[in-house]
Amino acid sequence: MASHGGRGRSGGRPTLEEVAARAGVGRGTVSRVINGSPRVSDATRAAVEAAVAELGYVPNTAARALAANRTDAIALVVPEPETRFFAEPYFSDMLRGVGAGLAETEMQLLLIFAGSDRERQRLAQYLAAHRVDGVLLVSVHADDPLPDLLAQLEIPAVISGPRSAGETLTSVDSDNYGGGRSAVEHLLSRGRRRIAHITGRLDVYGAQRRVDGYRDALRDAGHEPDELLIEQGDFTEEGGRRAMTTLLGRHADLDAVFAGSDVMAAGARQVLREQGRRIPEDVALVGYDDSAIARHMDPPLTSVRQPIEEMGRAMIDLLLAEVADRRPAASRGLERRQAVLPTELVTRASS
Amino acid sequence: MASHGGRGRSGGRPTLEEVAARAGVGRGTVSRVINGSPRVSDATRAAVEAAVAELGYVPNTAARALAANRTDAIALVVPEPETRFFAEPYFSDMLRGVGAGLAETEMQLLLIFAGSDRERQRLAQYLAAHRVDGVLLVSVHADDPLPDLLAQLEIPAVISGPRSAGETLTSVDSDNYGGGRSAVEHLLSRGRRRIAHITGRLDVYGAQRRVDGYRDALRDAGHEPDELLIEQGDFTEEGGRRAMTTLLGRHADLDAVFAGSDVMAAGARQVLREQGRRIPEDVALVGYDDSAIARHMDPPLTSVRQPIEEMGRAMIDLLLAEVADRRPAASRGLERRQAVLPTELVTRASS
DNA sequence: AGGTACTGTGGGAGCGCTCCCACAAGTGAT
């Protein structure tokens, strides 16, 4: 067996130097071949590749990281407890997109949960140590200090839902405004006129934009939006129930509800049923997210689909570009980069 | 802004050397303090800690990894597509246990999916590069080459369900034998006498052990097991249906069924219902895993609970011990290490 | 006084790589 403890084990993994000796070239040349530099003759490249194969050479990541001052790793930071991460298909979809984009590189993805204070503390240390080349941030609250920390450390980062219209980080978002519009336009086209809206938490920028879309769609159709038809929810089922109850109390004659999430739509549906309103005959219902809930609801729920997987893909592409530039976009004084992906209305029996 | 491109940035992160200068000590002493060596006087230690705090020193992981030949990272390898990982609460529970054990260390956890061939190829490269100090292996099939690769590379590893009675890797398991026994003993105590068993895939060691427990419980109660009451399933709902159908065809008078998983129990339940058997009046039903399915079944399903989170905790504890020894247990010719955690029968209305 | 131990400390050597400078050899314009 190869082992003799401690350092200087000679039977261990081959080094660049050994590959160079075997191929009859210098260290630098091997390095160039390994890293795909074009400034190597074909014959030399072939000789080096043969030596690499014969010796089973695999570069030492730590040495490379030390010398090159990069880690070839990026982190997906989830500022939530792990439980939520697994519960929501959102993350798994996004991860798939990220994974696809990363599969084409040598980069390694780290999944970091920062739900508790303790975990956040650790994360800060982690980032301060520059253990990753870049960071992907998902579901960040408006008052989270993380984006600022990242900016200060000059670590490239991409955020999945901008915190505000003035988001400084490179961001990827779905078209919440357009999503809100399309839901309302759809309801209008179905002949609905008294369309209520249950919003998400309004400290979430995307939820605000959905409201904007709702209002503008009505205005463009010649209906001045009635603020009493808008009620704030909080993305929960219970919040949906509460908002729906309030809305029915104020506007017994409403004929459609656009909920800012499928979960809230589920809550609204319960209240509508309890009060004897038929869906969609009496009240049409539209949700947001096109989650499993929407497909399994009775009746199946019309909902606005966000291209989560594509968003993950866009995030990683933008991040890799910033990492390649070796600095965050913001610190170069360049225009902010952002990608906004289109949503799609999935029509089902509820509307 | 700190940056000037390339190397030798002087405004960058402080190094050990700078901390040493600031504290008025040598490099070695700072290293000793950082790594918690006891061979430092209290006064010196205090001075160094002050300098570390003042400069905001954070060790460079790459340099440490290079010099010390360790990475302070371990991998949780899941030889499944990501989809299954997110779908099954098993993984999330286990991850919680692992996370808890790791929280007390400086170790970093990497989650690696190796569902496709391409991913497995990458994983092999990854391990060959010794990018982690140890590996946690979950849900490995009997014919998987991964354990052997790990052994050959002399990377410490712990596996979550031994592949056979002769498992060479350090392993953690729940007491499948005892779980099988307790299910049967429970049914016997309820007066059932013709107890059938739907097994899991018998190339899974744990499934075999459940059958062993089933047989021995019957024998110990004075009933010679009837092989015609045992039918092989495959852990799927469809497999449960098929096995149940077969069993009813052979033994119309059976009065209890012990299924090797809740999912198979769900399949069995459908067939029982279709054939007009009442649960538990005519046939008592017991499952395995105590999953969400068991709680939500009608009637709620009695099931054998495995302490998944505790298993995760045990895995990480065993792995950290091996990593601290700097070599796998097997390569030291020591006794194999293994932990077997007790199962618990959760009694519900189905039995 | 000498010997033997232990404690605490400094700093050299070296981990395996990348970066970059130096330079040889070739190419083509002047």
Place this chain on the structure above:
DNA sequence: ATCACTTGTGGGAGCGCTCCCACAGTACCT
């Protein structure tokens, strides 16, 4: 012939740490 440039190559320096040897200082035996 000279100059300027390009292409391909070798190897020194250095990334920031850990390991370990050397050694000063102190303590306690003979």
